[in-house]
Amino acid sequence: MNYNKYTLDRFDGDYAIFLKRPEETEQLLIHHTEIPSELKEGDIVNIMDDGFDYKIELLKEETENQKARVNNLLQQLRNKE
Amino acid sequence: MKKLIGLLMFTLLVVAGCTEPVEETYEAPLKEMTVHFIDVGQGDSIFIEAPNGKTMLIDGGVKGAGKEVVAYLKAQGVNRLDYVVATHPDADHIGGLISVLNSISIKEFIDSGKVHTSQTYEEMLSLIQAKNIKFTIPKAGDEFQLEDNLIIEVLAADETASDNNDASIVLRAEYQNISFLLMGDADHGVEQELLQKGTDVQATILKAGHHGSNTSSSPKFVEAVSPLATILSYGQDNKYGHPHAEVIDILKNVNSEIYSTAEAGTIVITTDGVTYDIGAPQWTGVGATSSIPASASTKSGKVELISKDLYEEIVVIQNSSNQSVNLEGWKLISVEGNQVFDFPDMNLAPGKKLSITSGLDAKAGAGTLEWTKRQIWLNSGDAAQLVNVKGEVVSELQ
Numbered sequence: 001m002n003y004n005k006y007t008l009d010r011f012d013g014d015y016a017i018f019l020k021r022p023e024e025t026e027q028l029l030i031h032h033t034e035i036p037s038e039l040k041e042g043d044i045v046n047i048m049d050d051g052f053d054y055k056i057e058l059l060k061e062e063t064e065n066q067k068a069r070v071n072n073l074l075q076q077l078r079n080k081e
Numbered sequence: 082m083k084k085l086i087g088l089l090m091f092t093l094l095v096v097a098g099c100t101e102p103v104e105e106t107y108e109a110p111l112k113e114m115t116v117h118f119i120d121v122g123q124g125d126s127i128f129i130e131a132p133n134g135k136t137m138l139i140d141g142g143v144k145g146a147g148k149e150v151v152a153y154l155k156a157q158g159v160n161r162l163d164y165v166v167a168t169h170p171d172a173d174h175i176g177g178l179i180s181v182l183n184s185i186s187i188k189e190f191i192d193s194g195k196v197h198t199s200q201t202y203e204e205m206l207s208l209i210q211a212k213n214i215k216f217t218i219p220k221a222g223d224e225f226q227l228e229d230n231l232i233i234e235v236l237a238a239d240e241t242a243s244d245n246n247d248a249s250i251v252l253r254a255e256y257q258n259i260s261f262l263l264m265g266d267a268d269h270g271v272e273q274e275l276l277q278k279g280t281d282v283q284a285t286i287l288k289a290g291h292h293g294s295n296t297s298s299s300p301k302f303v304e305a306v307s308p309l310a311t312i313l314s315y316g317q318d319n320k321y322g323h324p325h326a327e328v329i330d331i332l333k334n335v336n337s338e339i340y341s342t343a344e345a346g347t348i349v350i351t352t353d354g355v356t357y358d359i360g361a362p363q364w365t366g367v368g369a370t371s372s373i374p375a376s377a378s379t380k381s382g383k384v385e386l387i388s389k390d391l392y393e394e395i396v397v398i399q400n401s402s403n404q405s406v407n408l409e410g411w412k413l414i415s416v417e418g419n420q421v422f423d424f425p426d427m428n429l430a431p432g433k434k435l436s437i438t439s440g441l442d443a444k445a446g447a448g449t450l451e452w453t454k455r456q457i458w459l460n461s462g463d464a465a466q467l468v469n470v471k472g473e474v475v476s477e478l479q
Contacts, residue, residue: 007199009172010245013294013321019172024201025144027172029320041245042198066198073206074196077216 003046005059010041018047030054042067108257110353111230116254116261116286118340118348119153119447121146123292123316123323124173127263128154129254131227137164138181139252139263140174144201147180153347153447154185156434161186164225167205168265169249170197175205182208191225194218194240195248219250221280230354231256236280237271246291247271253284257354262306264290264297272302285357286350287311287337293324303331310338310359317343329366339364347447349430360405360430384411384429385476389465391458394440396465398476400429410470413437413452417463422452 006018006028016035020026021044028047035056039045044063048055112132119126121142129137136159141150154162165187167175179201181187190209196202209216223235237251249265262284268291275282287308290297292315311332315323324341332339338359340348345361352358383402389395396413400406408424415421422437429435436449439457458465467476 009197009199015320017172019199019201022200023144024172024176024199027143042196044198063198066203067196070196070198070203070206073203073210074194077206077210078194078218080216 003048003057006045006047008039008041008043008045018045030056108355110355111257113351113353114231114256116350116352117153117157118288118312118314118342118350119150120342120346120348121150121177121314122343123319123321124177125168125265125288125292125314126150126177127288127314128157128159129227129233129261130157130159131231133228135163135227135231136161137166137225137227137233138162138178139166140168140265141177141179141181143173144176144179147177149447150177151180151184152449154181156448159185161188163188163227164191165189166191166250166252167193168251168263169193169245170195170199170202171245171266172199172201174265176201179204179208182212182214187212187214189215189217191217191219191250193238193248193250195242195245197245236262236275236282237267239271244268246296249290251275253282256352259286259352259354259357260284261286261288261350262308263288266291266297268294268296269299269302272297272299276302276305282306285309289313289324289328289332291323292319292321293328293341294321295325295327298328298331300331300334303335303337307335308332308337310340312348313339313341313343313364315341315343346427347430349433351431358431360433361428362405362407383475384408384467384469386465386467386478387434389458389478391460391463394438394443394456394458396437396458396478397434398429398437398467399434400431403431405430408435412468414466414468415457415463416466417459418457420457425450 005021009017009019014032015029018028044059046057114132115130117128124142125140126142127139162185219235219238221237225233233252233254236253239248242248246266246268249267251267252263254261282305284306287306289311293313313324340361341364348361350359384398384400384406387399388397405428407428409426411424413422437452439452443451443454445451465478466474469475
């Protein structure tokens with residue numbers, strides 16, 4: 001069974017909206033009761049669907065790296081402001 | 082659905098000012114400006130066009146909607162955008178901006194400055210950098226001027242907000258007596274802050290926050306805005322239950338008309354700064370296949386066939402009247418073979434074109450309907466007829 005990598009894009013009402021990386025055109029809505037409560041917007045995760053429930057694993061390091069990379073990019077644009 | 086705000090204000094001023102020397106306060110109509118609430122399903126995309134041709138695009142829907150947004154803008158003759166605003170980094174707002182960045186030249190990009198780890202947000206920033214587009218993170222009080230009479234003010238922006246929705250750039254566009262308040266996904270917290278600061282939030286037209294979710298549009302805030310019309314930008318049958326019933330009640334309590342992109346498709350509002358016209362039927366809440374069209378759009382105006390391309394299998398019709406026309410019951414007929422296309426329940430705004438596609442490349446999108454993947458038009462020559470709801474042939478192309 002394969003894991004797929006997702007970004008937790010946002011929460012909306014009862015759902016967490018995950019976008020499948022890297023294209024992020026495919027979205028996966030999971031009811032908030034079915035995800036680990038510590039997950040936050042912006043977390044990058046692996047999700048495995050075994051047909052019964054979702055197994056979600058937080059990719060802490062990748063999330064931090066991505067955050068740093070985007071912050072850096074934003075800083076570069078800001079400096080040109 | 083013309084509203085004579087100016088006249089009303091004039092009357093009020095005359096009544097209120099009877100001890101003062103009577104002054105002519107009636108403001109003359111200006112050239113028409115247009116605000117398009119583009120149907121991107123569950124998401125936001127708003128396009129503002131000033132009479133002088135200056136433009137602003139606010140959000141672009143989800144990534145999959147980007148191509149449709151670009152096609153819609155190109156159909157309006159847009160090759161260049163003066164301003165593009167990403168209200169906040171959620172995918173249903175910035176996703177479609179990737180296609181826009183790739184296809185249309187942009188003079189200035191206005192971002193909330195709220196960081197997101199999504200590939201989409203990174204891609205957006207990378208494109209802005211690669212294309213060397215002027216980049217701005219605005220503060221409350223900043224203004225963007227499209228022309229002398231059309232100023233768009235930033236009412237709220239908070240890059241330090243912990244929640245993406247709270248980081249939303251809230252904009253108020255004012256064109257003489259007509260104003261638009263565009264809330265992004267700003268929720269109750271932002272609304273309360275605006276009220277506490279005493280910000281002028283009154284607006285003729287409100288784009289309700291967060292697709293009509295009950296996390297936005299508190300009774301106090303909606304009262305302060307006192308909109309004459311409210312736009313709800315949501316997708317049919319979304320899982321979030323937007324628009325929420327409480328929001329509808331709150332809007333009805335202030336007697337606001339309600340319109341939605343889910344039911345009406347793209348909503349085009351034109352205004353001369355005194356009156357405004359909404360080229361769409363009002364929201365009914367019974368779904369896109371509603372059989373209760375609003376009165377303004379049922380009157381039959383003049384819609385004609387303006388082109389047919391037998392090779393590309395594209396037929397274009399245009400509403401050349403000055404009122405919106407509901408196409409339910411209308412038919413497009415391929416005379417050779419007598420194939421009939423039945424138009425869906427939709428409104429064609431004044432001046433707007435609609436393409437009907439068939440053949441292998443047929444596809445639906447903004448301003449485009451898919452008839453069938455089959456070849457309909459004989460390349461050797463095939464007449465097209467447009468038949469109205471009464472069964473009359475109103476237009477024919479040989």
